[in-house]
Amino acid sequence: MASFRSFLNSPVGPKTTHFWGPVANSGFVAAGLADTQKPPEMISGNMTSAMCIYSALSMRFAWMVQPRNYLLLACHASNECVQLYQLSRWAKGQGYLQQKQEDEAH
Numbered sequence: 001m002a003s004f005r006s007f008l009n010s011p012v013g014p015k016t017t018h019f020w021g022p023v024a025n026s027g028f029v030a031a032g033l034a035d036t037q038k039p040p041e042m043i044s045g046n047m048t049s050a051m052c053i054y055s056a057l058s059m060r061f062a063w064m065v066q067p068r069n070y071l072l073l074a075c076h077a078s079n080e081c082v083q084l085y086q087l088s089r090w091a092k093g094q095g096y097l098q099q100k101q102e103d104e105a106h
Contacts, residue, residue, distance in 0.1 A: 011067045022071040025058075029075065032082035040093030048087045055080040 012018040028051070035043070055076040062072035091097045 012069060012071070018067070018069050019071065022069070022075040025072065025075045025079070028055075029078045029082055032079060032086060035086060036082070036089075040089045043086055043090040043093065045087070045090045045094070048083055048090055051083045052080060052087060055083060 007013050008015065014020070032051075058076040059073055059080065062069045062076060088097065
C-alpha cells in the first residue's frame with residue numbers, strides 16, 4: 001500500500017501531466033499499428049514524415065524535461081518506430097526503394 005501511495009503522489013504519477021500526457025499520446029502508436037494493415041497507397045508521405053519529426057522532437061523533450069519522463073520517451077520511441085515502418089512502406093509503394101534494390105542487383 002505504501003509503494004502505491006508513493007507512486008500516486010510522485011512527481012510523475014497519475015496526478016500529473018507527466019503520466020497522462022504519455023497515456024494520451026499512446027493513441028498515436030495504436031493508430032499507427034492499426035494502419036500497418038492498410039495498403040501502402042493509403043499512407044500519406046507528408047503526414048508520416050511530420051509524425052516522425054514530431055516524435056523525434058518529443059523524445060528529446062521527454063529526455064530533457066525535469067523530472068525526466070521515461071514513459072513519454074518510451075511512447076514517442078514506439079511511435080517513431082511505427083512511423084518509420086509506415087514511411088518505408090510508403091516509399092516502397094511509391095517506388096523509391098525498389099529502384100535502389102534493382103541498382104544494387106546489377
